[in-house]
Amino acid sequence: MxxxxxxxxxxxxxxxxxxxxxxxxxxxxxxxxxxxxxxxxxxxxxxxxxxxxxxxxxxxxxxxxxxxxxxxxxxxxxxxxxxxxxxxxxxxxxxxxxxxxxxxxxxxxxxxxxxxxxxxxxxxxxxxxxxxxxxxxxxxxxxxxxxxxxxxxxxxxxxxxxxxxxxxxxxxxxxxxxxxxxxxxxxxxxxxxxxxxxxxxRGALWFRIQVEGKSVHMGKITEGVNAIEKGIKIIQALRAYEQQLIQESKGYPGFEKYQQPVQVNIGTIHGGEYPSTVAGHVTIEGGVGFLPNKNLALIKQELHQTIQALADPWIQEHYTLDFPKLHNExxxxxxxxxxxxxxxxxxxxxxxxxxxxxxxxxxxxxxxxxxxxxxxxxxxxxxxxxxxxxxxxxxxxxxxxxxxxxxxxxxxxxxxxxx
Ligand SMILES: [Zn+2]
Incomplete structure (x- = not known):
């Protein structure tokens, strides 16, 4: 004793x-x-x-x-x-x-x-x-x-x-x-x-999104598809997804005292080849922080849904989303x-x-x-x-x-x- x-x-x-x-x-x-x-x-x-x-x-x-x-x-x-x-x-x-x-x-x-x-x-x-x-x-x-x-x-x-x-x-x-x-x-x-x-x-999941565009000389811009601009559309959708996550996690027991315990962060972006070339590729990496009301499988699914909901046919056929690094439940x-x-x-x-x-x-x-x-x-x-x-x-x-x-x-x- x-x-x-x-x-x-x-x-x-x-x-x-x-x-x-x-x-x-x-x-x-x-x-x-x-x-x-x-x-x-x-x-x-x-x-x-x-x-x-x-x-x-x-x-x-x-x-x-x-x-x-x-x-x-x-x-x-x-x-x-x-x-x-x-x-x-x-x-x-x-x-x-x-x-x-x-x-x-x-x-x-x-x-x-x-x-x-x-x-x-x-x-x-x-x-x-x-x-x-x-x-x-x-x-x-x-x-x-x-x-x-x-x-x-x-x-x-x-x-x-x-x-x-x-x-x-x-x-x-x-x-x-x-x-x-x-x-x-x-x-x-x-x-x-x-x-x-x-x-x-809280849990955390790192994601990697890659989009292929169509690379052409800027003089032929109407014939190209700019991957960086497609990436920006995805980033805007991710910002909206963060708002959804915040709403769904509000007041979750044990986390009430934090101003924003869940996050969607854009951490790195790499893309394009040359100032006068329409960008043919972009890679965006970031992380999602989430509470025990969600799990890794659900966050992965929601990220896919967020991109699919953009209803942009080019993006749908030319994006990949994967999770090769940190994945903490x-x-x-x-x-x-x-x-x-x-x-x-x-x-x-x-x-x-x-x-x-x-x-x-x-x-x-x-x-x-x-x-x-x-x-x-x-x-x-x-x-x-x-x-x-x-x-x-x-x-x-x-x-x-x-x-x-x-x-x-x-x-x-x-x-x-x-x-
Ligand atoms: Zn530590």
Missing amino acids: YNETLQKQIHRYLQQHKDAAKTFLTRLIQIPSFSGQEQEIMTYLEQAFQNFGDMRHVFLTNALKTDPDYTHKDHEMDHTGQYNLVICKPGQGQGRSIILQAHTDTVPADESYADAFSGKEEHGFICGRGACDDKGGIAVLFLVLKCLHDLGIKLLGNLDVQLVVEEESGGNGALACVLHSPPADGVIVMEATELHIHPSN AFESSFDHPLVTTLKNSCEQIGLRPDVCGLDVSCDARLYAIKGKMPTLVFGPGNIADAHSHHEKVKVDDILLAAEALLGFLIDWCGTGTA
């Missing part, structure tokens, strides 16, 4: 190890780890976590590519040798099991982001690429495991900490873990949620599930007032919830608005609070014995 003495011990322990958390996080930020280039950070983490439990490698293999939930990229990747790190603490008795997960990869940082890999401290925040997405989450898990280890707290249920690669590019690391690691009674995915609890996530676990209420309670024990609501971005959580069929929520320090930006940061005190909330949660959820 979680008693006051243990609670105080944990609180004191975390305060005493604030500098250790800062040093650890700074070091993590100093190791660049763009998706697909995580080897150095995995080696570092392996050494940093080595005393905290039984270490396992869960390999990504090229066989993953045949899984429907695999995310393909522009350049197909060779996964040989790429792995996730799982630190297992087998339970000491009969208790509920849990997976705590964070991802080790980040989005890139271009040259204009001068401080990307400094890991410097400013006004109580640690700054740099990955600070809140998701190295702050790894720092929380580091503190949690270190505290369990140093204070000799024995959990009754199994605890697996999964440090996974390739979240930013779609979740292939998490996919390998869901397929090749034992399931658990609950999963907490660490992402920047400002310490709010998200048992549901939306998901929702019950807001009343004990996984949610136990974490909410442990947050409140230390003075936090977390909202329980949907998350308006997508992450690895859906793979655990849908493919793994495990109750899953997302929780962690930092603000998602800072992620992927040139001002990425995480508050050190929030790392300690997240660790304290999770330790309280683990003691309630997994149970503790008298060690």
